[in-house]
Amino acid sequence: MAFAIMKKIVPLIAVLFLAFLTLRLNKPPEVVSDNAPDSVFSAKRAYTYLKVVAGAPHSTGTEENKIVRQYIADVCRGMGLETQMQNTTSVRKEGSSVIAANVYNVIATLKGKQGNGKRLLVMSHFDSQPNTPGAGDDGAGVAAMLEVARIITASKKTFNNDIVFLFTDAEESGLSGAQGFAQDTVMLKSIGFVLNVEGRGNSGVSMMFEVNPENGWAVRQYMQAAKYPVGNSMAYEVYKNLPNDTDYTIFRRAGISGLNSGFVDGYVNYHSPNDKPENLDLRSLQHHGDNLLGLVKHLGNISLEQTKAPDITFFNVSGYWMMSYSSSLNIVLLIACSVLLVVLIVMGFRKKQVNVKGVVSGFFIYFGTLILMLLIGFGVTKLVLMMYPFYGRFYSSNSYNSAHYFIALTAIEATVFAFMYQWLSKKLALQSLLTGVLILEVILLNLFYIVMPSAAFLLLLPILSSIIGNIIVLHRGEQEKSYSDAWIVINILCLIPAMLWLPLTISQMYTIFGLEIIAAGIALVLGILLGLMLPVLVSAFEFRPKLIGIIAAVIFVISIVTGHLTSGFDEEHPLQSAVTYQLRGEENKAFWLTRSKTTDEWSQQFFPEFEMEFGRMKSEAPLLSLGLPTATVVSDTIVNNIRLLRIHCAAGRDALTLALTIHTKDLALDATVIGPAGGVPQAKKAAGPFSGVYYTGLDSRGFDVILELTPNTPLEFTLLDRSMGLPKFDGIKDQPDWIIHGNGSASNTIQVTKKFTW
16 A cells, blocks of 8 residues: 555655756766876866966966967967967947957967868857956866867877867957957968867856757767767757857858857956956866867868758757757657648547546646746746845846755746646646646747757657657556556656756756746746656655645755855855946046946945936046047048048057047938057948947057048047056055956946047
8 A cells, every 4th residue: 555655655756856857967077087098188288378378367468468379379379370460450340330349369380281171160269358367267268178179189190181270259248359360361261170178157068059050061070089079959059149259250151161169157356356267177178179179180180161951950869869850840740740740639538537627727727827827936036136136246147045046936937836736636637737737838839949940859859759658648548557567657657858958957947047037938848858857746646735835845945044054145155246437538537437336345335325327326536647548530532522530549658448429419420430550551441321340458558430421410428448446546446355356348448438520
């Protein structure tokens, strides 16, 4: 009797263990020691490079940036690579503005046997955000490239294709280094395939998250050559719908195939002064390098002339086991899923396991439960951010203890589902509830397919498997046998696809999107998973009706409590605090600025009293004597009823960036930016309409901009320069050890503005 009762909870335990195992297997490989054979990638050896590259913040235009690029060039030359420093003015249109930079790319080439064939480009960026050493973003990528280059040059083997190692500058300033390389059309046309390595955090698996359309060929090469392949079509579909860009974007837009890989865990350290070499998980660096080495060896020896094939759907089954199939098969499986759902409904009616009232009730109750889970997730997220406003200073309101809140959100939403269906299972037959669930899930699946066709596997395979399993259960009449051995086996087997992918997807979505309000939306994926688990949940309800809901509620309380207990900050887990000093030349006044919504022990001294301006706190600051930006008219002519105004723009002091913003709407038709890269002026035109220029890597020579304007209209614009570091005034205290500068290019900077009206 006791055994018969325990059997009712066995299926739930089995599928939860499978989910746990899948999550555990999603980890980077172990670190290889530095005494391993030279032919093997070692994160320990690569760490030697990382300590130099990420030894200090080194944003574009700084002396530290110069030291890093020279170090990379010297290392590459020492390996025997044909190395050059490309200095150019990069210009790229982004929206209505122009992103320009004086960049220094390091290009190191290993010549192949086929001198005229397409070349393999391996790429990462060596610059950092202004306040961070950039160990994860992207020092790990640079270190992995250098160690791979060392391995292949030491082997003395000659590859068929040229292998070009491109270390780009100014990625953090608008992908400017990659753009500068791509502006050389001869070099660009020679590239057949691109491997880009990135980081958004400081830990986690190195996932291949972006490919071009017509990705079939590229993904198959990845599956074949990467030592530890991790990637899926879901990441690809999600990323292409996000506003995020990497250097790879420049080549993707140029139609060049490639693979973009990176790790995303440790998001709280992204662009933070805490992104130091000692805080990087070396397993992530090992994963970078193992995969990159395998891909370089493989792609260096095969033809890169034809690198496109129809899209495929790809995903990891478990751990590093990756599989794929043609994306065109998804529509076939989707139709099969819909047809089999109809078969299930008809069988349910014929066997009198369902009725119209039960199915309709099951559908709308499930819909309402999903909405309730979303609302509760939204409410808990809002409450957490209200109680701990300092979390808002990190990207996506992340924190060092975010995992506690991710567990809490999952637990409270599971509590709602468990108590709802524990009560409903006494009112309605299981098959009616489940049929209503599957009808709504198939509707959601069709909507999902429309938005993300190649990622449909994520819901398609679990739902299809569940429908097939329930058809088998109905056909065998297992519902009448009170959870027989066959019933247990069938339900465990049909839930395997769901447990392989949906718990991992939920975990990854929390990691990627952080503790923003979008985290509440993850309840929808959890609700779909719990809906598929309904048979094993109802079976467990018969063991102990309220046990699951109580356990989930207890986990929620524990997670909230542990989240609170770990919500503080210390030297190891520092608080970010972003403050800017801005001198406004047109007003002859200076101000402290911050986008933070609250002050802390350190920033309070700048904002004892403040007013809000454009969503920022603003308070008056002591006035420094600083040189103001200058704008000098070089020429002013009318050609074909268009005013061509050439202005020379420069900072009045030692600054890193200079931004020109036009205030008069619909005035500027177009612009050409001219930078003195390498002492040779380089003119690049932007497609209008035009609203401003953001120029990085500024030096004493400044830059010119030729504006195409409508005649006889006054021109009003502002120049704003930026340099690193806050000014020192008497009475201003230094940051304590547990507070660091915030992320973003404005944090810990002096800015000087000057308005011009002509």
